[in-house]
Amino acid sequence: MSEPTSPGSDPAAETPTPDSETPEAQETSTPEATSPSAVDETPAEDTAPVIPAVEASKNFGITPEAYMLPATSEIQLLAPDGQPVPDSEQGPEPGHEYPMPSTEQLLKAYEKLVVGRRINDQNMALVRQGRMAVYPSSHGQEACQVAAAMCLGDNDWLFPTYRDSVAVMSRGVDPLEVMSTFRGDWHGGFDPREYKVSIQATPLTTQLLHAVGVAHAAKLRGEDTVTLAMCGDGATSEGDFHEALNFAAVFQLPVLFLVQNNGYAISVPLSSQTHAPTLAHKAVGYGMAGERVDGNDLAACCPYWAAAWNCAARARVRCWSRP
Ligand SMILES: Cc1ncc(C[n+]2csc(CCOP(=O)(O)OP(=O)(O)O)c2C)c(N)n1
Numbered sequence: 001m002s003e004p005t006s007p008g009s010d011p012a013a014e015t016p017t018p019d020s021e022t023p024e025a026q027e028t029s030t031p032e033a034t035s036p037s038a039v040d041e042t043p044a045e046d047t048a049p050v051i052p053a054v055e056a057s058k059n060f061g062i063t064p065e066a067y068m069l070p071a072t073s074e075i076q077l078l079a080p081d082g083q084p085v086p087d088s089e090q091g092p093e094p095g096h097e098y099p100m101p102s103t104e105q106l107l108k109a110y111e112k113l114v115v116g117r118r119i120n121d122q123n124m125a126l127v128r129q130g131r132m133a134v135y136p137s138s139h140g141q142e143a144c145q146v147a148a149a150m151c152l153g154d155n156d157w158l159f160p161t162y163r164d165s166v167a168v169m170s171r172g173v174d175p176l177e178v179m180s181t182f183r184g185d186w187h188g189g190f191d192p193r194e195y196k197v198s199i200q201a202t203p204l205t206t207q208l209l210h211a212v213g214v215a216h217a218a219k220l221r222g223e224d225t226v227t228l229a230m231c232g233d234g235a236t237s238e239g240d241f242h243e244a245l246n247f248a249a250v251f252q253l254p255v256l257f258l259v260q261n262n263g264y265a266i267s268v269p270l271s272s273q274t275h276a277p278t279l280a281h282k283a284v285g286y287g288m289a290g291e292r293v294d295g296n297d298l299a300a301c302c303p304y305w306a307a308a309w310n311c312a313a314r315a316r317v318r319c320w321s322r323p
């Protein structure tokens with residue numbers, strides 16, 4: 001499997017984002033701003049607090065609320081039949097615009113998509129043959145997993161769930177090592193430190209807290225690490241979900257949260273899980289920007305995650321963030 005993508009080599013990741021024009025963003029992008037001494041500094045009493053979303057929204061001429069809330073419809077660049085969605089139908093809103101990836105980027109991601117789908121299906125067959133203990137399939141969730149994992153750089157960490165094997169493989173973990181985990185071999189699994197990929201968590205949302213902890217440590221040490229924390233729609237009802245997002249926002253940590261909404265938590269539908277308009281709306285309650293992206297649209301997921309990584313890399317808190 002190929003190595004993790006370096007955001008520095010990703011043209012979309014290099015695209016300057018409007019945030020970078022804000023004084024606050026420039027401040028946090030300097031090494032001094034993330035050094036332990038800078039973190040410990042107490043701001044002068046008469047300094048007005050800088051609210052990142054307020055600053056960023058000025059670049060788009062929109063209100064902070066409009067900036068932080070998800071777009072009125074989910075972000076989609078490709079229709080289900082694979083045809084590009086015309087600009088006129090996308091209805092791009094200021095602060096919610098994402099560029100179509102290059103052919104090269106799409107091909108690179110598509111390869112991971114195809115490999116992931118093949119291994120998913122093979123593993124499901126192995127389970128039915130009794131040759132693998134269990135395999136929570138990512139079938140149908142490959143695109144968002146590939147795009148999110150590909151936005152990570154060499155110093156970043158991935159915190160996946162049991163269902164995120166395609167993200168794990170996209171990060172460079174050999175499929176055989178993933179398969180041995182689910183086979184239950186005594187020597188199974190991969191070395192988390194080697195790939196900077198945490199073990200695939202089965203207890204819901206414990207991994208979110210771990211991701212936040214690593215991001216906090218990285219910020220205190222002045223390291224340029226971003227963490228990506230993944231969970232499902234049902235997991236958003238767990239207490240750990242609240243604690244992770246709240247801590248991340250309050251301490252302005254470089255962590256990204258990806259919630260994959262496949263409609264169900266086992267047999268419980270999303271409608272019984274939350275009364276929020278969408279799961280992306282939960283972000284704004286913590287003071288983070290949220291976005292709703294078509295998880296089956298590779299073309300939309302790639303630029304979205306590149307932009308999100310850019311924001312997190314500046315230690316700017318974003319949950320499903322926007323540029
Ligand atoms: C803390 C905890 N509570 C309950 C469970 C049992 N459980 C396993 S999967 C699951 C549903 C999770 O649904 P969702 O978060 O939507 O993820 P999906 O499986 O749909 O990807 C539950 C409740 C668990 N693993 N951990």
Ligand SMILES: [Mg+2]
Pocket residue numbers: 232233234260261262263264265266
């Ligand atoms: Mg689910």
